[in-house]
Amino acid sequence: MSTVVSRAARRRWASVAGGTALLVGSLGVAPWAWSAVGVAPTSASAEAVVERALASGDVSYSATGESRGSLALPDVRGFGGLASLVGGTTRTRIWWAGDSHWRVDVVGLTGEQDTYGLPSSTTTWDYETRRLVTVAGEPSARLPRADDLVAPRAVQRLLSALGPTDRLSLLPARRIGGRDADGLRVVPGDARSTIARAEVWVDRATGLPLRLRMVDRAGDDALVTTLSGVRLGRPDDEVLRPPTTSTARRELETAPDLVARLAARSTWQMPDELAGLQASDPAAAGTPTYGTGLVRVAVLPLPGRLTREVVANVTSAGSVSEDVAGGSLVRVGSSLLNVVLAVGDDGRHAYVITGLVDPTLLDELATELLASPPPLRYGR
Structure with missing residues (x-):
């Protein structure tokens, strides 16, 4: 069975509000395992599976x-642990009460880092350094964190x-971690995506x-993320x-990383279109995303x-x-994620351009920006 996502379905997905009964449970640890034996095919359509996933927050x-x-990205200073993350x-431990109340612990060989999601802030506790950092609000742009790659979050962002x-x-249903799971294959409709398919x-x-x-x-597998030992119920x-x-060293921030700080300081009125791609939100002139579907480019x-330091x-x-x-252009690439750093001859205009897209598309956006530099934002 194959289908194309309808406009009406996309509107429904955007407005879905998740809500489910809370069942009693506790954290369990089990190895990830799957089996196709004894799992009846789903009666749901592919669109229905998508809607249920998006409603599960x-x-x-x-x-x-x-x-x-x-993803073999270089370890660049200023970009945190992005290279090791992707x-x-x-490995994580997850306690999830809802999209605005959760905890994800990253367990490593040298220590543990816990992230707590709250309605108006995110707090990270590093056991090794004894740092307790609270980020107020949600930055307009930031680097990925480990909780972004937890399977439910990663799937919901994709869909x-x-x-x-x-x-x-639809893919054949499987038994994953002791639970019946319906399968879905996603194939980008634009060949410029670096994603061949997502399952x-x-x-x-x-x-x-x-x-x-x-x-x-x-x-090749570029990213695989899985839950195991799932126990339903509010933690x-x-x-x-x-x-x-x-004994904690407490810090309060509004911009947790380099990307968030850059987004907050943007000074240019970015165009509504680049390389034939429309800005997803032209009013957000500081850090727009260009394109639709699975071909999207962040600028x-x-x-x-800061340009010299980043270069x-x-x-x-x-x-x-x-x-x-x-x-000039400086390219950083992998099999899935590509980045171009574009620096203008005037020494004032510079951009980080990135997406899960073919690097030639990033070059098109970069050369267009360098050829026609945007003006200062209104009121600046």
């Missing part, structure tokens, strides 16, 4: 998680981005996404509460005073600068 559960990425294995030309089809498995009873497999155009409130230890204007960090990690009309 408030399904309460506890679980362990594992994400494995094979290029290695991350919420689907466009009218992206194709859906999703969704818990039949609750709609909770249990597994995501993203395959690149070479046919205890004490588990969801950030620590109050008196982050880079303040001139030096990227080139020191092995990337090479190439002169083009109006400036």
Whole structure:
């Protein structure tokens, strides 16, 4: 069965509000396992599976998680642990009461880092450094965190981005971690996407996404993220509460990383269209996203005073600068995620351009921006 996502379905997905009964349970640890034996085919359509997954944000559960990425990005100073997050294995413990009340612990060989999601803030507790950092609000742009790669969140972001030309089809149901799961294949409708296909498995009873497999155009697994040991039911409130230890070094921030700081300081009035791609929200002139469906490109204007530092960090990690009309380009790439740093000859205009798209598309946006630099934002 194959289908194309309808406009009406996309509107419904955008307005879905999740709500499920809370069942009693506790955290369990179990190895991830799946089996196709004895699982009856689903009677739901591919669109219905998508809608159930998007409506599952408030399904309460506890679980362990594992994400494995094979994106060979250089470890660039200023971009935190992005390279290891998308290029290695991350193991997590998850307690989820809803989209605005959750906890995700990253368990590593040298320590543990816990992130607590609250309605108006996010708090991170690092056991090793004794740092308790609270970020007020949600930045307009930021680097990915480990909780972004937890299977339910990763699947929901993928499915919420689907466009009218992206194709859906059902996969055979599986038994994942002791639960019946309906399978879904997503194929981008635009060949400029670096995603060849994505495979999703969704818990039949609750709609909770249990597994995501993203395959690149070479046919290799670029990202696989899975839940195991799932226990339904609201976690205890004490588990969801950030620590109050008196020995912690407490910090309050509004911009948790370099990307968030750059987004907050944007000075240019970005165009409503680049390389034939419309801005998804032209009013958000500082950090727009261009494109639709699974071909989307984020453009982050880079303040001139930080350009040299960022270029030096990227080139020191092995990337090479190439002169083009109006400036220069520095490319950072992998099988799935590509980045172009575009720097204008005037020394004032510079941009970080990135997406799960072919690097030639990023070059098109970059050269267009360098050829026609945007003016200052109104009122600045």
